[in-house]
Amino acid sequence: MESLLRTMDLTDTGARTTDDIFTGPSQWMPHGRVYGGQVLAQSLTASMRTVPEDRSVHSMHGYFLRAGDASRPITFAVDRIHDGRSFSTRRTQAYQNGVPILSLIASFQDHDDGLEHQHLVPEGIPQPEDLPSAAEVLADIDHPIAQTWANDRPFDMRHVPSPIYLSVDGEHTDRQAVWMRATSPLPDSPLIHQAALAYASDYTILEPVLRRHGIPWATPGAKIASLDHAMWWHRPARVDDWLLYVQDSPSATGGRGLSRGSFFTRSGELVATVAQEGMVRIPS
Incomplete structure (x- = not known):
């Protein structure tokens, strides 16, 4: 868990062109490839860094483009696509060696009240213990x-x-x-x-x-x-x-x-x- 938290503790490089730029480490993996969930979490975290804390993520869509190298850090470029009265949209590209390994778009929303319903948990599931x-x-x-x-x-x-x-x-x-x-x-x-x-x-x-x-x-x-x-x-x-x-x-x-x-x-x-x-x- 300490390793996971370290990967999500991204460094803001301070670079500002059209994007916000962050960097983060990769977790060691025995097969040498970056675990997909790691780069998803990091890309999402980079997006979160550019949105007010009271506006939380409600959806994301990402494409894995290339296998990442677990021995190298990753650079994240965040494009602030849109900020509206209730929603914000961010696009994040994760890079290694100058080429993208993941492209993600995420949407954030202020808390709002509305209709409520949900599917139910299937019956008969054993407890984790x-x-x-x-x-x-x-x-x-x-x-x-x-x-x-x-x-x-x-x-x-x-x-x-x-x-x-x-x-x-x-x-x-x-x-x-x-x-x-x-x-x-x-x-x-x-x-x-x-x-x-x-x-x-x-x-x-x-x-x-x-x-x-x-x-x-x-x-x-x-x-x-x-x-x-x-x-x-x-x-x-x-x-x-x-x-x-x-x-x-x-x-x-x-x-x-x-x-x-x-x-x-x-x-x-x-x-x-x-x-x-x-x-x-x-x-x-």
Whole structure:
């Protein structure tokens, strides 16, 4: 979690042309590529730095353009596209080596009252205390990626019905749920919790595509990568409390899979919705 907070503590370079320019570090990853959720959270944080604190993010849409190098820092250029009476819009480009690795647009809104409704939490979901953590599932796997997933990620994740790290047990369905919680308390700033939720949203969102076809992460030769990512924040929530990430995949075709996800608090409030399409190429 300290590593995650360091990546979101961006440096304002002071450069002002048409954009606001920030820089941030990359987290170490065993495969050498920047984790997509990291650059999403950083790009969102850069956008937040240019908007009044009482105007909070309600949506973002991003495209992953290139794989990032986890050994190098990232530069973020924020274009202040629009500031209205209730809404602000920002475009952020994340760069490494002078080329963009992610392009994101985010919209921010003043608090406003209006109509209220939401989907309900699916019934029959076990509580997180009744499920094994990733650390427990992967503890005996002597592989650097398994040990990183077990011990170094800033979120505790517990799958319903079971994880698909090494095998897909049970029914090959296009639906799953994951309980998530930060491994240690976070500061009270709502902006940090919104950015951290964007970070966590990329972890398991493509797993319903894999689960539907009985394909675990450890499949030799599999190539899986995020292509685009959309997210909507509905209600405030703390990511250091348990959140239930309910996911499904409506379609896979052309080497791509689409997944959707909904974050609920333990008390049943719908706090965010996610959609992502990813490249999913499996050896024949």
